[in-house]
Amino acid sequence: MTKRPLLQPSRQQQLPAEQLPTALTGKPIAPALIAITSVMIAMGITVPNFGLEPPGPFIAYAMNAHQPRFDHHQFDQLLDEHVDEDGYVDYAKLQEHPGLLNTYIESLGIASWKDFGRDEKLAFFINAYNACTLRLILDFWDAGKLTSIRDIPVALRWDHVRWQVGPLTLSLNQIEHKLIRPNFDEPRIHFALVCAAIGCPKLRNEAYDPTKLEIQLEDQMLYSHQRPRWLKYDAPDRTVYLTPLYKWYKNDFKQKGAGPLAYAARYAPRLKKDLNQGANPKIKWLDYDWTLNNLTNRPQKKQGK
Numbered sequence: 001m002t003k004r005p006l007l008q009p010s011r012q013q014q015l016p017a018e019q020l021p022t023a024l025t026g027k028p029i030a031p032a033l034i035a036i037t038s039v040m041i042a043m044g045i046t047v048p049n050f051g052l053e054p055p056g057p058f059i060a061y062a063m064n065a066h067q068p069r070f071d072h073h074q075f076d077q078l079l080d081e082h083v084d085e086d087g088y089v090d091y092a093k094l095q096e097h098p099g100l101l102n103t104y105i106e107s108l109g110i111a112s113w114k115d116f117g118r119d120e121k122l123a124f125f126i127n128a129y130n131a132c133t134l135r136l137i138l139d140f141w142d143a144g145k146l147t148s149i150r151d152i153p154v155a156l157r158w159d160h161v162r163w164q165v166g167p168l169t170l171s172l173n174q175i176e177h178k179l180i181r182p183n184f185d186e187p188r189i190h191f192a193l194v195c196a197a198i199g200c201p202k203l204r205n206e207a208y209d210p211t212k213l214e215i216q217l218e219d220q221m222l223y224s225h226q227r228p229r230w231l232k233y234d235a236p237d238r239t240v241y242l243t244p245l246y247k248w249y250k251n252d253f254k255q256k257g258a259g260p261l262a263y264a265a266r267y268a269p270r271l272k273k274d275l276n277q278g279a280n281p282k283i284k285w286l287d288y289d290w291t292l293n294n295l296t297n298r299p300q301k302k303q304g305k
Helices: 031-042 057-062 073-082 091-096 099-108 118-139 172-184 187-191 213-225 250-254 260-265 269-276
Strands: 163-165 168-170 231-234 239-242 282-285
Touching (some): 073 091, 118 163, 118 172, 118 213, 163 172, 260 269
Parallel strands (some): 239 282
16 A cells, blocks of 8 residues: 555645634534523524524534534435436436535535544544545546546556544545545445445445444445455455455454454354355455446446346
8 A cells, every 4th residue: 555645734724723714613502502592582583593503413403412513415416317327327417407416515625623522523534534535526527438446647546645533634545545544444434435346345425424434334235245346255265355455455454353264254154154064165356346426337237037
């Protein structure tokens, strides 16, 4: 794996804390103001913004500390409208209507994620990675001539430091390898981060939600391990064909006390049963398909009999 560039602080990060907007510092609104505002809402009185600009999701959160601090509904709507149930993206349609994506990516830049809880941070970073990848594809779409993310110049691809994530300006690789992998001990993220290739896990047609993140990650694992694009088990030949994600990130899976085979078996019942009965199949690695996960590249479904 190539050496990653160091994190580059953005101009926002260099400002003293007292000069940062409230949405970036994450400083709580005064309790008295919260109490007054809550009473006004209960009475049906229009609430002024008290000079706070913009009045986005952080002010609403301050009035209800039990709700998520960041609103992913725009990304959720975008995915629902442009991604099918198997993760193929209608890039042509998205290119014609990029408004939701652009607005959502702008909102990532003012997010005060430092004070988020564990699941909210992880959901935020996964969504940020996937949204920025979609934007990257649109930037080089070229009226549908782009066939793979690897057609994009190397310097402008995964190591291009351009994405504003809260106070940091990062590359896609930095989001994955600096923010997520070292801090969450969560190997399932490799089946949630989508690099716009068919060999990647499917892009969900909904945003990751901190209130149901565990369910979503498990669903991603089950989906992937029940399809030959990521796992094939030839019991008579005693061979398991695995996605190279397990090879590239084997240490992440080992940290959970399981090598690639044992970890994959958690989501493949036949393989798990045979391993429990003493089987010792060999591993062969599937080819990674870098073809763009464009809707037009979706395999035709076989007609039922």
